[in-house]
Amino acid sequence: MTWPRAFREVLWSGLKIEETRLEPLLALRTAVGVAIVIGLALWLGSPAYAASAALGAFSAGGATFQRTWRPRKVIALGAGVGLALSTLVGYLAAGQLATFLPLLALWTFVSGLAWAVGSTAGIVAATTVGSMLVTITLPTSVGRALEHAGIIALGGVVQAVLILLFPIRRWGAHRDALADALAAVADYARQLRHNPTARFDPEPLMTARDAAAVTPSQARTRPAALHGPRGLAERIVPAIAALADPDVGAPAEGPGRDRARELLDGAADVLDAAARSIRRGTPVEVPHKAVDLLRGTEVLEGPARQAVERLAGLLGEALEIAECGNAHRGMPAQHGPAGTQFLVRPTLFRLIPVIVRAVRRELRHDSPVFRHAVRLAAVATLGYLIAARLPLGHGYWAPIASVMVMRPDFHRTYARAVARLAGTLVGVVLATGVVRALGPDAHVFGALAVVSAGLSYTLVRTGYAYSQCFTAAYVVFLLGMGGQAWEQTVPERMVLTLLGGALAILAYAVFPAWETPRLPERLADWLAANGRYAAAVLRNYAEPTRERRADMRSAQLASRKARAAWQEAYDRAKQEPVRPRGLTSREAEEAQEALEGFDRAATLMENRVPQDDNPFALQAEGLAKALETDTAEAAADMREHRNPDWGRVENALQAWEGAGARSPALRREAHLQKRALEDLATAVSRTPLERDVGSVREEQRVQEAVEADGGGSEPAHQGG
Incomplete structure (x- = not known):
């Protein structure tokens, strides 16, 4: 994909609204939580306290809209605690630039690594960076900072209580x-x-x-x-x-x-x-x-x-x-074979070692998560430093704009950057105009903040640009309620927002994590996993025991995981303005089709796996071993750009047929697998001359696309 086409697609992606993804009742309940904390803080405290409480309630409520299978109240509480901690730690280091910048860099780096656990953790961690940048301007002493941190945590508690008292579509x-x-x-x-x-x-x-x-x-x-x-x-x-x-x-x-x-x-x-x-x-x-x-x-x-x-x-x-x-509730064990228990998800405390292991796996230079964490820390620090040197005030708008749009992959970063910049600029302009027209009135601004929060929640899962418009308006009304809005003009906020968005976009162009060069490795992983799954199915014919069936299920899950990793990488690669490396687009499609056929043949075999302990085809063990060995070696060959070979599989099939296969259907399925492997070899095997010709053809296709997009003769970005 060319750069002009990539920008055009990401622009439209943030403007689409899918009605089926709107959840107005959830948005209403979460907005009510924001209203409660604002009202209580204004009644019992001050506008500054109300701003802190509202920020905690808004961010904790927004975290519950992320795709997660944990109880929403737990997510709200966890987000509230994280926001409170970031506010307190940030204020303690905010006195000097020499202490705050290293803290900001470390905090954003760790927030970027949170993507190793999942998208929910990564997004919630990013909101804690925004909380650190905004709320440290509100307290005036350490004691007040503790109070503000407690009030922010209270916002998460209020959201959790509302979820508990007013469940909407439980489960x-x-x-x-x-x-x-x-x-x-x-x-x-x-x-x-x-x-x-x-x-x-x-x-x-x-x-x-x-x-x-x-x-x-x-x-x-359940x-x-x-x-x-x-x-x-x-x-x-x-x-x-x-x-x-x-x-x-x-x-x-x-x-x-x-x-x-x-x-x-x-x-x-x-x-x-x-x-x-x-x-x-x-x-x-x-x-x-x-x-x-x-x-x-x-x-x-x-x-x-x-x-x-x-x-x-x-x-x-x-x-x-x-x-x-649907008539009865509460049954801790699944239907199925005796002894089958529910799939266990660790509690939050037991999740800590899981998180540590996940983060440790990503601490390598070629990891997209690690590169995202480095980009995030560099951009947030640089944005804050540049904004602090500008005569604009409230420089946190720049790093917040960067942190909230950046994602580990190109398409989501650019799509969210374009949508957030457009939405934020519109929201800031309109909300600041309203603030200046109405004059200082904390109660009016609080009401407008609640309305903006509700509209933002309604559109948070679709129409990201519109959601960000109301989010920006919410922040403006919140700061106006806290007495922080008057000394900064609309142009100043626009400049800082544009600065943060530009830094985010530039960071990915300078230090990318393209998926396109990794397609051969993802394909090799899928091939090896598919080979283990096919071998596990065949071994159930030779030795149909409970342990073999468990191995087959484990191998099937690993194969699906590898397939999902390939599909995700392939989908991202198609949206990247990078020349193909190792696999052209056509080769990737043909290889995917071949491996899907191989997996389908294994699925057909699985349908008739013996359910008792009587061996059905002892000769299947030889073919299973050959499949597992050849696919593993072929995966290594593909990583090194060598042509795969299926000699062991051919010999095992000939030996099996010579011994007399018991089931004609099983023999046909084995030949389907062999045919799929041959199709894969055809897709990825080329002589050096053929590789050069394929590369030239792919460049011609890119050149034609550039000209069709009006991009002239400029070649696609090579990437790193």
Whole structure:
């Protein structure tokens, strides 16, 4: 992607509003929390205290809108504590530039590393930097600083209490995640009606699994409907894939294919009904036609008939769990095999060693999180230093604008920078004009701050530019309420905001963390993980034990994680104005398609894994070992830009066929895997001359795109 096109896309991304993502009730409750703390602080204290309390309540409330599976009240309390601590520590060091600048650099660096834990932690940590920069201007002594820190923490407590007293769609996010997973499987079943070899995107199942991890206290109150259907959805995917596949399931043409299409449509209707029931917490309503379709297996034979019988049993379990789960609550163990327990999520105290390990893994020069932390610290320090030297006053506007827009990747940084700058400038201009027109009135400014906060919360998940407009207005009204607005003009605030945004954009251009050069490594990781998953499935045919099934599930999860890492890197790379390195766009697409085919063949094999302890195909162990070894070596070859080789897999397949494979369907699935590996080798294997030709063609495509965007003949940025 060229620079002009990248800027055009990020500009529009911040202006889109998706109505389905608006949550006005949540916004209203959080705005009420802001109103409560402002009202109490104005009544019992002073406008300066009200400004501190409101900042704590606003930031803590905003943290609860982030995508997280922990209880919102815990997030609000944690954000309040972090904001209070940053305010206190910042004030203690704010007396001298020589002490405050190192503290600001260290605090922002650690805040940047918080992205190693997740986006929620990174965003909340960034708000603590903003709190440090703004609220240290309000206290006048250490004692007052302690009071302001306590009041900021109180804002988080108020938000947590409101969440506890007025819950809105309790377990709603978890219900949505599970319902989305079932709906995704239903959509997959409908795709298979028209495309029997369609690929399934496991991301909804991964999200549902992440949502299913709960703390022991959450497990005691989680609705029973959220326990079993996720595991059933995992088992339904290979069943419908096996039914639809023309090589191992229903025939490609004729009455058998027509019957398979009807069954897939019926399965989709049942899954959609279960998804609606779980999402809304209502009884299951399944069309009778769909149930009747799944009762008959006539016309189909062999593996296809077995797939239908298994599918009908799994769908019946899903409906039963959804029906019972919406009628009863509180069941700490999942449906499934004996001894299966809920997925454990560590409590906040036990999360500390997890955080330490995650941060330690990112402390390397090529880590996007580490580079983000370095950029964040440098930009915040430089912005504060430059603004302090300018005759404008309140120089914290510059570093705040930088810190709040910067993200570890290019697209989100630039999209948020453009949207935040546009929204902030509009919000600052309008709000400052209102402040100057109304004159000093703390109560009026407090009311306007609450209204601005409510509108910002409403749009925080979509339409980022509009949300930032109201956020900027909120800060202006807050400072006006605290008596800090009069000596700074609109042009001064605009200059500082533009300065901070420019520094953020420049920092990523100077010290980037492009994903494009890392695509071969991500692809190699996915290949190796896929090889381990395919080998684990095959070993279940040779030795079908409980331990083997556990290994298969673990390998499948690792494969999905590697696939998600590849997909995220690939999506980011497509939005980066950087020339391809190692893989052209076409090669990346072909390689992804090949690996998806390889994974699909393993999924088909998984559908018929023996459920007892009787070996089904002892020869599968040899192919499993060959697959695991060849894919691991091929992954290493891809990292070193060498062509992969599948000699062991070919020899193992020949030996297996020579010994007589027990299942023709299993043999066909093994050949599907071999074909997918050959397609992958075709996609990534090139001679030096072919690589040069491919690079020239890719540069020509970039050049044509530049000219189409009106960018002249300037080449794309090489990046580092």
